[in-house]
Amino acid sequence: MLEPEFLGGTDINSALAYCAKQIGNPAKTHRPMMARGAAIKQSGVNLIVLLALSDSGHAAYEAKHAEESQALDVRCAPVLRISFRR
Numbered sequence: 001m002l003e004p005e006f007l008g009g010t011d012i013n014s015a016l017a018y019c020a021k022q023i024g025n026p027a028k029t030h031r032p033m034m035a036r037g038a039a040i041k042q043s044g045v046n047l048i049v050l051l052a053l054s055d056s057g058h059a060a061y062e063a064k065h066a067e068e069s070q071a072l073d074v075r076c077a078p079v080l081r082i083s084f085r086r
Contacts, residue, residue: 033065
């Protein structure tokens with residue numbers, strides 16, 4: 001039987017703290033975000049956008065952002081919440 005093993009290496013908490021400091025006005029982040037995604041895609045990177053789901057499993061993302069991402073030929077995939085219990 002196989003068991004998944006998840007190893008650390010990425011400090012997501014620090015990354016989120018850094019990002020939070022960079023956002024002065026959340027309403028103004030959409031255009032720069034889409035422009036950066038387009039630039040990454042145009043550079044040849046296979047970009048995949050992870051769309052959030054609520055705890056109840058329903059879509060919890062901006063449909064407009066997903067549509068614009070797909071228009072850039074960026075694949076969008078839902079993020080499934082996985083809980084590991086010990």
